[in-house]
Amino acid sequence: MxxxxxxxxxxxxxxxxxxAEHTARALDVQLNVALDESPWAASMGWMSLLGGLRVDLPMEVCADPQAVTNALVFDKSNPSSIVSCIRNARENARQVRDSVTSELWEELNHLHLSMQSQTIDRIWSVGPHPFLKSIHRGSQMIAGIVDATFSHGEGWQFIQLARYLERAMATAWLLESHFGMKGTSLSEDPNPDEFIAWAALLRMCNAYEPYCKIHTVELRPKWILQFLLLEPSLPRSIRFAADQIQSAVTAITHSTGATDAAHVRRLAGRLAADLSFVSIDEVLGDDFADYFSGIVTRCVEIHNAMNDRFITYTVAAALRDFAART
Amino acid sequence: MAAASGFQLAVPYNESVTAEGSPRTHYSLLNSRLAELGPEEISKRQQAADASFLQQGITFTVYGAEEGTEKIFPYDVLPRLVTASEWDTLERGLAQRITALNLFLGDLYHDAKILSDGVIPADLIYSCKHYRREMRGVNVSNGAYLTVVGSDLIRMPDGKFAVLEDNLRVPSGVSYMLANRQVAKRTFPMIFRDYGVRSIDHYSQDLLACLREIASVPPADANVVLITPGVYNSAYFEHAFLARQMGIQLTEGRDLVVHDNFVYQRTTAGLRRVDVIYRRIDDDFIDPVAYRPDSMLGVPGIMNAYRAGNVVMANALGTGVADDKAVYAYVPEIIKYYLQQDPIIENVPTYVLERPKEREHVLQNLDKLVVKAVGESGGYGMLIGPHSTKAQQDEFREKILENPRNYIAQPTISLSVGPCFLDGGVDSRHLDLRVYVLNGKKVRITPGGLTRVALKKGSLVVNSSQGGGSKDTWVLHR
Known part of the structure; x- marks a missing residue:
């Protein structure tokens, strides 16, 4: 309770x-691959990344990696920039300082403080990689601390729910943007630029090494899509996220004794079931943009349903409930 | 000290050195250990201590500055030492004081015998801005008006402790006492061990025990919550800290709803009844229906639930009447009246400016006295005569004549001085001591406190809002 x-x-x-973790890693990967790509391919890569992050920047900014980095990392007016994300994460933790462990708080506070002393010029002068790596490592560290120090009760389930909803949506956007730009022709023998771009997509999802373990280094768009969308054992695949979302929703409805939460359980269960049983050819036969925006919409529905049921319910409904219980 | 009109303050009591200039026995171990460590090593440890406050986010919010600016509370690494026998007196004296003040509040809001017996003038009480008419006749659960008290003590030039102020509404600072101790143990572990210092770790257990004891339901069943004004309050860190230490929920006004005179909290599993509220919101803001309608902090309708006896609040509402600075002057009489005892700890001599003779004396000696507004705290609204300009004195003269009830005056007392580590060396600064007193079925006093330091040389103001810092207070076993 x-x-x-x-x-x-x-x-x-x-x-x-x-x-923050997703943005930092995706940006880090793109900055790195842009060094190897031909200028045309690199600019395609940037467009694809910005589309995947749902960031709208002026054209002149898009053409300048330093300016893009500044916008994605340091722009305080953008609520999804890394500095805003970390500030907001810390602010949320601070509001419930009694409900987060000291280990978590100190690490998050540390991450926040380490951002404060940085500027775009400073990180650019030494190369942005160490800094971006420190961000996604910091976020991963915090995820680890959450798992290791929180009791795995209701609060932890809400943290899980949030992490995997965010992840499912971010991965869906990234796939939509990437496959949307590369087209659905899915050439079976990529040229070097294509190879770099597909490898980058995998790296942005922390999936390059796991992919190679299964499919070797033969990068085939269809296999990549299947891997990032439907692989049940890959922590950043949408299928994996959907399973975690369902499990968090089930745990939360159980622990709160919410007997009338069938609606939200149904939404989460359906998403997980669809991703479990869909075949990659069915996905390929569909319109990519429709398919991925469908996934995002369903995630938003789950978010809204959870919010209505557990967070912003009306007092009148709750009083009826209270009377029924006592 | 450049005092106006040649006025000299009494030589302050020195915590670590006798009047003859030799070190006090209980400080000699500290002195010799500090000499062994050397200033460079102590500086290093001071920096480590500061870093640890920042890392842990032990900060307070500065008002007026850029939105949500957080600062660490300046911390001095050298501990302040209190001997066992000094503590024994303080403990007995403070227990006596809280017991009497609690009885006083109960009387005041019922039959007010102390007024009809003429011990305290009735208009002094009824003109007090913290007197709560709506508390008249309310039967507070277990008669518990005062559950948490923070008493500010100073040491007079003769070495005796005296109470400067009782904080009976929502005293703060206890988290710094606890955090300072954590840091002190890491800063000087060996010195700490060798001194034999009484533990203060059980404060939060004692606090929770008291909050349960005053519940109107069986203590074990009581759902106790802490209510905070929220993250922008300067003491938010403390609220979160205490809630976490006690394992109770940190709630805000918007988490609570009142229905049919019962208070509920909004949880993910629906509504849950609340029995005891450790409130860290002032009277004025607790219920926008009963008090300030513009308050977004409180809980609409909570006063009705409170008066119906369905929820207990600690401290009770209306306790501010007893820490009014003019009422303070009567505390020795209050102790005698209710307990038939002499006060164990004295008050600082206080002029009540409503009495014409005392007012006349004060107006003639504004350059030597400290004048304080009765309802203010935190070092605001006061005049320190010897450190003031003629213009400031004239301003206060006018204010006093306009509304004498609103002011009291006290002799300028040179707070005792103790060693502090500043700018790479040991130097003396003025300090006071806030002790936290808990009162449930019995009085519990944590052996320690928050020693506040006036970091500016010569300054007598120790409040954190006015450039004060703090240090750990070691109450010794012997």
Missing amino acids: MLSRVADCLYWMSRYLER
């Missing part, structure tokens, strides 16, 4: 951290 506000803060802390 926990305060609704606390659940809400834990949820958003987790989403912001996941977003």
Whole structure:
């Protein structure tokens, strides 16, 4: 049993951290591959990344990696920039300082403080990689600390729910953007630029090494799509996220004794089931943009349903509930 | 000290050195260990201590500055030492004081015998801005008006402790006492061990025990929560810290709802009844229906639930009447009246400016006295005569004549001085001591406190809002 506000803060802390990690890693990968790509391919890569992060920047900014980095990392006016994400994550944790462990708080505070002393000029002068790596490592460290120091009760389930909702949506956008730009022709023998771009997509999802373990280094678009969308054992695949979302939703409805939460359980269960049983050829036969925006919409529905049921419910409904229980 | 009109303050008591200039026995171990460590090593440890406050996010919010600016509370590494026999007196004296003040509040809001017996003038009470008419006749659960008290003590030039102020509403700072101790143990582990210092770790257990004891339901069943104004309050860190230490929920006004005179919290599993509230919100803000309608912090309708006896609040509402600075002057009489005892700890001599003779004396000696507004705290609204300009004195003269009830005056007392480590060396600074007193079925006093330091040389103001810092307080076993 926990305060609704606390659940809400834990949820958003987790989403912001996941977003910061994803942005930092994707940007880090793109900055790295842009060094190897031909200028045309590199600019395609940037477009694909910015589309995948749902960031809209002026054309002149898009053409300048330093300016893009500045916008994605340091722009305080953008709520999804890394500095905003970490500040918001910390602010949410601070609001419920009594409900997060000291280990988590100190690490998050450390990450926040380490951002404060950085500027685009400073990180650019030494190369942005160490800095970006410190961000996604910091976020991963925090995820580890959450798993190791929180009791795996309701609060932790809200953190899980948030992490995997954010992840499912971020991966869906990234796939949509990437496959949308590369077209659905899916050439079976990529040229060097294509190879780099496909490898980059895998790296952005922490999936390059796991992919090679299964498919070797033969990068085939269809296999990549299948891997990032449907692989049940890959932590950043959408299927994996959907399974985790379902499990968190089930745990939360159980622990709160919410007997009338069938609606949200149905939404989460359906998403997980669809991803478990869909075949890659069915996905390929569909319109990519429709398919991925469908996944995002369903994630948003789950978010809204959880919010309505557990966070912002009306007092009148809750009083009826209370009377029924006592 | 450049005092106006040649006025000299009494030589302050020195915590570590006798009047003859030799070190006090209980400080000699500290002195010799510090000499062994050397200033460079101590500086290093000071830096480590500061870094650890920042890392842990032990900060307070500065008002007025850029939104949400957080600062660490300046911390001095050298501990302040209190001997066992000094502590024994303090403990007995403070227990006596809280017991009497609690009885006083109960009387005041019921039959007010102390007023009809003429011990305290009735208009002094009824003109007090913290007197709560709506508390008249309310039967507070277990008669517990005061559950958490923070008493500010100073050491007079003769070495005796005196109470400067009782904080009976929502005293703060206890988290710094606890955090300072954690840091002190890491900073000087060996010195700490060799001194034999009484533990303060059980404060949060004692606090929770008291909060349960005053519940109107069986203590074990009581759902206790802490209510905070929220993350922008300067003491938010403390609220979160205490809630976490006690394992109770940190709630805000918007987490609570009142229905049919019962208070509920909004949880993910629906509504849950609340029995005891450790409130860290001032009276004025607790219920926008009963008090300030513009308050977003409180809980609409909570006063009704409170008066119906369905929820207990600690401290009770209306306790501020007893820490009014003019009422403070009467505390020795209050102790005698209710307990038939002499006060164990004295008050600082206080002029009540409503009495014409005392007012006349004060107006003639504004350059020597400290004048304080009765309802203020935190070092605001006060005049320190010897450190003031003629213009400031004239301003206060006018204010006093306009509303004498609103002011009291006290002799300028040179707070005792103790060693502090500043800018790479040991130097003396003025300090006071806030002791936290808990009162449930019995009085519990944590052997320690928050020693506040005026970091500016010669300054007598120790409040954190006015450039004060703090240090750990070691109450010795012997």
